[in-house]
Amino acid sequence: MKIETKAVHSGDRKPDPDKPGAFIPVTTPIYTASTYIYESTAHLDRVLGREEPGYCYSRYDNPTNAALEELVTSLENGHSALACSSGMNAIHIALLAALTDRRKSIVAASALYGATTSLMTKVLEPLGIEINFVDICDLEAIRQKIADSKPGCVFMESISNPLLRVGDMDRIAEITRAAGAALVVDNTFATPLLLRPLEHGAHMLVHSLTKFLGGHGDVLGGIIIADQEHSETIRSLARTIGPVLGPFESYLTIRGIKTFALRMERHCSNACRVATWLSSHPGVARVHYLADPAHPDAAVIQRLFPDGLYGAIVTFELKNGTKEEMFRFMDSLKLVVRATSLGDVHSTVLYPAIASHREVAPKQRERMGIHDGLVRLCVGIEAVDDIIADLEQALA
Numbered sequence: 001m002k003i004e005t006k007a008v009h010s011g012d013r014k015p016d017p018d019k020p021g022a023f024i025p026v027t028t029p030i031y032t033a034s035t036y037i038y039e040s041t042a043h044l045d046r047v048l049g050r051e052e053p054g055y056c057y058s059r060y061d062n063p064t065n066a067a068l069e070e071l072v073t074s075l076e077n078g079h080s081a082l083a084c085s086s087g088m089n090a091i092h093i094a095l096l097a098a099l100t101d102r103r104k105s106i107v108a109a110s111a112l113y114g115a116t117t118s119l120m121t122k123v124l125e126p127l128g129i130e131i132n133f134v135d136i137c138d139l140e141a142i143r144q145k146i147a148d149s150k151p152g153c154v155f156m157e158s159i160s161n162p163l164l165r166v167g168d169m170d171r172i173a174e175i176t177r178a179a180g181a182a183l184v185v186d187n188t189f190a191t192p193l194l195l196r197p198l199e200h201g202a203h204m205l206v207h208s209l210t211k212f213l214g215g216h217g218d219v220l221g222g223i224i225i226a227d228q229e230h231s232e233t234i235r236s237l238a239r240t241i242g243p244v245l246g247p248f249e250s251y252l253t254i255r256g257i258k259t260f261a262l263r264m265e266r267h268c269s270n271a272c273r274v275a276t277w278l279s280s281h282p283g284v285a286r287v288h289y290l291a292d293p294a295h296p297d298a299a300v301i302q303r304l305f306p307d308g309l310y311g312a313i314v315t316f317e318l319k320n321g322t323k324e325e326m327f328r329f330m331d332s333l334k335l336v337v338r339a340t341s342l343g344d345v346h347s348t349v350l351y352p353a354i355a356s357h358r359e360v361a362p363k364q365r366e367r368m369g370i371h372d373g374l375v376r377l378c379v380g381i382e383a384v385d386d387i388i389a390d391l392e393q394a395l396a
């Protein structure tokens with residue numbers, strides 16, 4: 001089935017194995033029970049021993065979460081998935097799974113969502129895990145860094161936040177696999193409509209469900225999708241650590257995903273129009289967008305992304321944009337929402353220096369190319385003319 005069809009149907013309509021012939025809900029209900037009983041203790045024993053499928057305790061699994069996990073597994077063509085309470089939680093568990101039975105060393109892209117960088121440097125490094133950063137768009141540097149540091153895991157974003165760089169995932173996966181390491185990809189910005197990392201050689205990928213998959217700004221969640229090799233490790237880590245997503249959030253996410261392909265198409269076509277408009281605005285110094293033929297990674301983008309689907313994020317820099325001027329521009333927006341998230345139906349704008357990259361030292365931010373004049377726009381699904389009109393009056 002095509003991804004648009006899977007988004008609507010996968011995961012739902014599971015008959016109750018204990019009640020053959022009973023009604024089947026068309027969409028998956030919210031199971032709030034924390035624990036489950038069976039007619040005999042012998043049956044519960046088999047379920048607890050995982051000799052038979054079934055549910056016994058919601059930290060292990062839950063029917064609403066199982067539907068979400070099956071749905072996203074099918075969208076990403078994975079082997080299994082684990083729904084987590086946030087995107088950060090999913091990244092943390094995925095990294096632990098990658099490092100289980102491997103050298104406790106990570107090579108990570110130097111351009112990452114700020115909290116992910118902090119997870120590496122403020123949580124994992126102090127625990128003794130070696131962290132090395134590398135320019136994920138420089139294959140020679142990656143090869144060298146992997147040869148030097150012999151990592152157990154390589155971590156990258158499929159589209160980097162906020163400068164929208166795209167590494168050559170096929171080649172990076174080849175190099176990573178040849179070194180015996182696991183490639184973990186944050187696919188939040190791309191979504192499975194644009195790119196499916198497991199098809200390009202990744203071992204695991206994560207999404208912040210909070211973004212395009214949930215899509216409505218009303219739920220926080222994350223998910224790990226794994227290949228066969230890492231599925232059992234992830235499940236076993238989850239049973240012990242307990243990163244579980246609540247069933248209500250799971251239900252909201254399933255509901256959001258049903259329309260995600262439709263929304264993404266509109267996000268992408270709107271973003272393309274906005275990027276083109278911004279490029280010709282006299283107050284704008286630079287626009288970062290994947291459809292730009294002059295994008296530094298244009299050749300890789302053309303190979304990895306479907307025609308016309310280049311994501312919702314447009315990052316741009318205002319001419320001589322000081323922090324004060326940027327605040328004034330953002331405060332002048334009337335339709336576009338000033339908010340720290342992205343991927344919602346409404347357009348959102350964020351100033352990376354005070355939000356996603358707040359924890360990054362100013363000098364390091366400058367080195368990363370996150371200048372004071374930089375703003376990240378996530379183009380929503382409103383009428384594009386209204387979005388452009390709002391940007392125009394705020395820039396004026």
Ligand SMILES: Cc1ncc(COP(=O)(O)O)c(C=O)c1O
Pocket residue numbers: 086087088089113115157161186188189207208209210220221222341
């Ligand atoms: C690319 C990316 N990955 C991960 C996250 C973390 O997700 P969450 O806020 O759901 O923990 C974010 C949040 O903004 C993000 O932008």
